[in-house]
Amino acid sequence: MIIIEYSYLSIKKKFNSDKDVIIIGRPAEGREVDLDLTPDTTVSRRHGRLTFADGAYWLEDLGSRSGTWVNDQKATSKTRLVLGDRITMGQTTLIVQRVDNRLSEMDDVRVTQPVDVKEGVLTSTVRATELPSNLLLTEEPDISTESIRRRLAAFYELGTILSTVETVEPLLKIVVEHLCSAIPGAQRAALLLLSDGELMLKARVPEKARPSVSLNLAQRAIEEQEAFTWRRDEENQSSQLTDSIIGHGTQCAMYVPLIWQEEVLGIVYVDNFITGDAFKVDDLRLLTAMANQAAMFVKNHALQEELRHQEVIRSNLLRQFSPQVAGHLENLMKERGDLGLGGERVEPVTILASDVRGFTALSAEMDPKDVMEMLNQLFGACLPIIFQYNGTVDKYIGDGLLAVFGSPNPDPEGQQWENAVQAALDMQHAVYRLGRQWRGLGLPVYQIGIGIHTGAVLQGFIGSREQMEYTVIGDTVNRASRYCDGAGKGEVVISSAVYKHVAGFVDVAPKIIKSRHPDTEPDLEAYVVKGFGTRALGGR
Numbered sequence: 001m002i003i004i005e006y007s008y009l010s011i012k013k014k015f016n017s018d019k020d021v022i023i024i025g026r027p028a029e030g031r032e033v034d035l036d037l038t039p040d041t042t043v044s045r046r047h048g049r050l051t052f053a054d055g056a057y058w059l060e061d062l063g064s065r066s067g068t069w070v071n072d073q074k075a076t077s078k079t080r081l082v083l084g085d086r087i088t089m090g091q092t093t094l095i096v097q098r099v100d101n102r103l104s105e106m107d108d109v110r111v112t113q114p115v116d117v118k119e120g121v122l123t124s125t126v127r128a129t130e131l132p133s134n135l136l137l138t139e140e141p142d143i144s145t146e147s148i149r150r151r152l153a154a155f156y157e158l159g160t161i162l163s164t165v166e167t168v169e170p171l172l173k174i175v176v177e178h179l180c181s182a183i184p185g186a187q188r189a190a191l192l193l194l195s196d197g198e199l200m201l202k203a204r205v206p207e208k209a210r211p212s213v214s215l216n217l218a219q220r221a222i223e224e225q226e227a228f229t230w231r232r233d234e235e236n237q238s239s240q241l242t243d244s245i246i247g248h249g250t251q252c253a254m255y256v257p258l259i260w261q262e263e264v265l266g267i268v269y270v271d272n273f274i275t276g277d278a279f280k281v282d283d284l285r286l287l288t289a290m291a292n293q294a295a296m297f298v299k300n301h302a303l304q305e306e307l308r309h310q311e312v313i314r315s316n317l318l319r320q321f322s323p324q325v326a327g328h329l330e331n332l333m334k335e336r337g338d339l340g341l342g343g344e345r346v347e348p349v350t351i352l353a354s355d356v357r358g359f360t361a362l363s364a365e366m367d368p369k370d371v372m373e374m375l376n377q378l379f380g381a382c383l384p385i386i387f388q389y390n391g392t393v394d395k396y397i398g399d400g401l402l403a404v405f406g407s408p409n410p411d412p413e414g415q416q417w418e419n420a421v422q423a424a425l426d427m428q429h430a431v432y433r434l435g436r437q438w439r440g441l442g443l444p445v446y447q448i449g450i451g452i453h454t455g456a457v458l459q460g461f462i463g464s465r466e467q468m469e470y471t472v473i474g475d476t477v478n479r480a481s482r483y484c485d486g487a488g489k490g491e492v493v494i495s496s497a498v499y500k501h502v503a504g505f506v507d508v509a510p511k512i513i514k515s516r517h518p519d520t521e522p523d524l525e526a527y528v529v530k531g532f533g534t535r536a537l538g539g540r
Helices: 145-162 168-182 215-224 243-247 281-318 323-336 359-363 368-388 416-440 475-485 496-502
Strands: 002-008 011-017 021-025 046-053 056-061 068-070 086-089 092-099 120-127 188-195 198-205 226-232 252-260 263-272 342-356 391-397 400-405 448-463 468-473 492-495 506-513 524-532
Touching: 056 068, 120 281, 145 168, 145 281, 168 188, 168 198, 168 263, 168 281, 198 263, 215 226, 215 252, 215 263, 226 281, 252 281, 263 281, 342 359, 342 368, 342 416, 342 475, 368 391, 368 400, 368 416, 391 416, 391 468, 400 416, 400 475, 416 448, 416 492, 416 496, 416 524, 448 475, 448 496, 468 475, 475 492, 475 506, 475 524, 492 496, 492 506, 496 506, 496 524
Parallel strands: 448 492
Antiparallel strands: 002 011, 002 092, 021 046, 046 056, 068 086, 086 092, 120 226, 188 198, 188 263, 226 252, 252 263, 342 400, 342 448, 391 400, 448 468, 492 524, 506 524
């Protein structure tokens, strides 16, 4: 089974399937798809294909217009998918939430119980939390020096090999291969990890074989935190092995829980389908010691991966915010462990919207590279000012931007209105200075209009856990855009609601913003800010 979470704009959905072939795209007449990415029109009709083969899911592009990208790398050939992979198709982001190894068409993604284990006995047990140094001591009185050397070598070789592995998947495979080679009677081995309370098969030897694991015995090892050897009850065993026993039956097995610092991560087991006395107590002790060692490496890799994952989230998320706001969010992440998706209604919040006046006409005859360079200079001048006044950049919209004051960090001193107006005036001064430079270079001069409004918004984090962004929505945001539309070149226009909070500090002139839709929207009363304190727009 594969589970994929995908998002396009504010749309977020989940898809799961255990089909061997999955077509991704947008349906058309006579052309069905399995994973429908409508309404993203940048996705091709038959954009990509997922195929299950050799125990894994493989992704390939089907000649789409925009290509298929896996972890920011263009997929030019079949690409194997693993947990956490980020796929981009058009403007849709897909995250692999779960991908399970399937053993055959008859197997469920959860481990089934293919052998009868009700009639059997436990021949030896060991506490799974016993120290490896104690476990490596043999209990056999006549053991040879060579046998002791092999036991110690098997333990330390595993640690040496695992220390060189950088990802979890090959690490798990190495563990089961080493267990089979280190335990003389082991014919099969497997490693299963707990995921949402379920044991999921992650590695096995032989790779093509069906798993002979017993969920009853695995659960017992986990609940008791005890390693043990199990064998069939000889009194109930037939005198001659049948084809069924040879193919599926287990004569004896050793189960060991993977535990690191009191956390149970999963289990490992080895078994033998020929004889019931294949394992001695020292084999169980060695297997337990190696399982403890493997658990440490598995947990370490999981922690490293989580740290890398959190760092990606932080770097993607915190670039929107000023250092002060970023610090507030960092503290929230430390308290909660993460910032979750979702939203809430907050009031008041102040929205600043800015836009280049006459951008289309000014840029029509320019080289696209020059247009982008000038916009980057413009945003580069405005962004530090917004951050200076504790604002947050919600989004860039072509040649405009939307900034938020009073959110997502608290505003206990009520400075958001003053900060927003001060930031707007400073932005106009900065753009005026840029204009003089552009004029000297013979370039068109961009001028911006700014509108500010305050009120209630819905704020929150949208996207996916791996790629989420802070945003605000609501009528307050729409109104701020209308005030921005009514601002002329170089003007800062504020609403009556904002003026109430800054009336004692600003020099203004009244203005009426005519509605473009008088039948449904009224004209807006507004104020053009001429100056704030000792600063005036005319005194640049």
